[in-house]
Amino acid sequence: MAExxxxxxxxxxxxxIGGLAGAPLAxxxxxxxxxxxxxxAAGRVGEERSPIVRPLGKAGLAAPxxxxxxxxxxxxxxxxxxxxxxxxxxxTAANYMRGRNEEMVGRVLKELAGRKDAVIATKVYVxxxxxxxxAEQAKAFYLKSAEDSLRRxxxxxxxxxYSHNISEKGWLTNPGVLEALQALKQQGKARAVGFSTHENxxxxxxxxADLGVYEVILTTFNYALAEDAAFFAAVRKAESRGIGxxxxxxxxQQGWYRDAIESADSAMYARYYAxxxxxxxxLKWALRHPFVGCAVPGFTTFQQLEEDLPAAxxxxxxxEERTFLEDRRIKLAMExxxxxxxxxxxxxxxxxxxxxxxxxxxxxxxxxxxxxARQVLAxxxxxxGLDACRDCSTCLASCRGRVNIDRRINELKTIFA
Numbered sequence: 001m002a003e004x005x006x007x008x009x010x011x012x013x014x015x016x017i018g019g020l021a022g023a024p025l026a027x028x029x030x031x032x033x034x035x036x037x038x039x040x041a042a043g044r045v046g047e048e049r050s051p052i053v054r055p056l057g058k059a060g061l062a063a064p065x066x067x068x069x070x071x072x073x074x075x076x077x078x079x080x081x082x083x084x085x086x087x088x089x090x091x092t093a094a095n096y097m098r099g100r101n102e103e104m105v106g107r108v109l110k111e112l113a114g115r116k117d118a119v120i121a122t123k124v125y126v127x128x129x130x131x132x133x134x135a136e137q138a139k140a141f142y143l144k145s146a147e148d149s150l151r152r153x154x155x156x157x158x159x160x161x162y163s164h165n166i167s168e169k170g171w172l173t174n175p176g177v178l179e180a181l182q183a184l185k186q187q188g189k190a191r192a193v194g195f196s197t198h199e200n201x202x203x204x205x206x207x208x209a210d211l212g213v214y215e216v217i218l219t220t221f222n223y224a225l226a227e228d229a230a231f232f233a234a235v236r237k238a239e240s241r242g243i244g245x246x247x248x249x250x251x252x253q254q255g256w257y258r259d260a261i262e263s264a265d266s267a268m269y270a271r272y273y274a275x276x277x278x279x280x281x282x283l284k285w286a287l288r289h290p291f292v293g294c295a296v297p298g299f300t301t302f303q304q305l306e307e308d309l310p311a312a313x314x315x316x317x318x319x320e321e322r323t324f325l326e327d328r329r330i331k332l333a334m335e336x337x338x339x340x341x342x343x344x345x346x347x348x349x350x351x352x353x354x355x356x357x358x359x360x361x362x363x364x365x366x367x368x369x370x371x372x373a374r375q376v377l378a379x380x381x382x383x384x385g386l387d388a389c390r391d392c393s394t395c396l397a398s399c400r401g402r403v404n405i406d407r408r409i410n411e412l413k414t415i416f417a
Contacts, residue, residue: 051086051312056119056244056293059192059215061159063089063119065287066312069248069298070105071096072369079108082305083118086312091218091246091296093123093164094149097371106153115155121218121246121296122149123164123196127379131171138176139183146184160216160246161190167199169207178213192216192244199340199355205234209241221247221292223285223325224256224337239291247295250286251279252337253366259336259404276307281321283311298367335401338362344405347397352388353380354397354405361408364415377416386413 051064067089068082074097079090090109092101102122109115124145126138133141146161161184166172172195181193194216197204201219208214217238225231235245279297286295297308317325324330344354356376364373377385389395395406 049313052315054290054293056160056192056216056246057239058242059160059244061119061192061216061244063294064312065292065294066283066309067091067119067246067294067296069296070101071372072298072300072367073101074104075300076104076108078300078302078305079105080112081302083108083112083114085305085309087305087309088117089119089121089246089294089296091121091248092153093125093162094145094152095123095125095164095375098375099148099152102149102152106155110154119159120153120155121160121162121216122153122158123162124149125164126171128165129379129381131168131174133176135174135176135179138174139180140176142177142180143183146180146189150189157189157191159191161185161193162216162218163193163195166195166197166204166208169203172204172207173211178211181213194218194244196248198249198359202228202231202234205231205238209234209238209243214243216244216246218246218248218296220249221245221286221289221295222250222252222337223282224252224334224339226285226331226334235291244293245291247286247292248298250295250297251282252334253298254337254362255366255408256333256336256403259333259402259407277320277324279304279307280311281317281324283308284315284317284321285325287311288315300368333402336403337401338399338403339401341400343400344397344403348388349396350388350392351384352397353384354395354409356380356384357386357389357412358403358405358408361412365408365411370415374416386416389413 051066053062053064055062064086066087068079068087068091070079070090070092073079082090090105092105094102096102105120109118109120124142126133126141142163146158149158150156161181163171163177163181171177181190184190185193192215194214195204195208196218198220205217205219208217219235221235238245283295283297286292297304299305299308338355338358340355340359342355345352348354357380360373360377363369363376389409395409397405397409399405
């Protein structure tokens with residue numbers, strides 16, 4: 001196992017800025033077959049080290065393997081520090097903070113004169129309730145949304161433009177959406193086009209790989225999916241077609257450990273969750289799959305940035321991280337990560353959109369992004385949101401895994417009382 005390095009804040013900032021901030025990052029063409037190949041490409045350990053860089057499929061894009069999911073961040077200084085410390089892939093969307101997230105990214109990169117060195121990914125989002133529009137309307141919406149995003153980002157092009165939150169075949173293959181994405185690419189306003197998926201991911205990735213249009217896929221990819229053979233088959237199929245894979249939700253921020261691990265085991269809780277061990281182990285697990293071109297963890301503090309970034313330089317597990325991932329209780333606890341299979345909904349007598357409410361809980365309780373939680377909650381049709389839960393003291397919906405739906409729904413009712 002390669003030598004493990006621990007950084008103080010000062011030493012960490014000095015080592016990373018010294019190696020990265022003075023000049024644009026050199027893009028390496030990697031054909032990594034395992035973590036060992038990446039380590040060799042990262043160079044020798046020393047005062048100045050290059051981050052591991054992977055291509056995003058055949059899209060002609062590459063960046064260090066740890067990017068920034070900007071959605072939950074509202075501090076421009078965090079974006080600035082991230083760039084200074086070597087982050088180059090910034091993932092945002094038109095509907096994050098109602099456009100202010102894009103404005104923040106664009107403003108910081110302009111101030112840093114860093115646009116040419118950055119990979120900017122943004123998204124066009126149409127709420128599910130509005131996806132009954134015609135193909136012509138969909139095309140017009142995408143074209144206008146992309147133009148608005150370019151204006152907010154203060155750039156003439158984005159590196160990746162995603163069709164956002166895709167879970168159904170009809171929208172993935174919508175002719176108007178496909179025409180708009182192709183038009184934007186032909187106009188040079190998007191270097192690559194793709195889609196993001198949080199639900200029904202296996203089917204969407206499998207189908208998306210066959211269409212020959214999408215070049216990058218942003219997908220949930222975390223340890224909770226480790227035993228999902230069908231999902232891995234779809235991801236590998238996409239890789240074989242030259243599609244770049246970007247991993248999100250790598251650190252399973254859903255409070256799964258509270259649902260699945262007995263509170264009486266305080267020693268285990270303190271060991272695994274009170275420090276940085278859990279987050280670093282889970283991020284490395286995702287990135288040790290060479291078909292993952294980049295991960296975009298949604299850090300929101302300078303401390304979290306410093307905890308996540310070392311994985312860009314070294315994917316070796318520490319002994320403690322390996323023990324964590326091999327712990328039988330951790331593997332069992334991963335069943336408390338919601339996979340959005342929606343089997344829970346049959347148990348609700350009031351027809352609530354239970355899976356979407358659990359997602360709202362994730363944004364509010366795990367991410368602390370109450371604005372986005374409210375936005376998602378508002379998109380749930382009347383009679384299927386928290387209004388359907390008003391008269392229930394105990395939730396009757398149950399998870400085929402170990403998600404404590406009753407606790408999450410009641411916490412959500414308290415938050416939005």
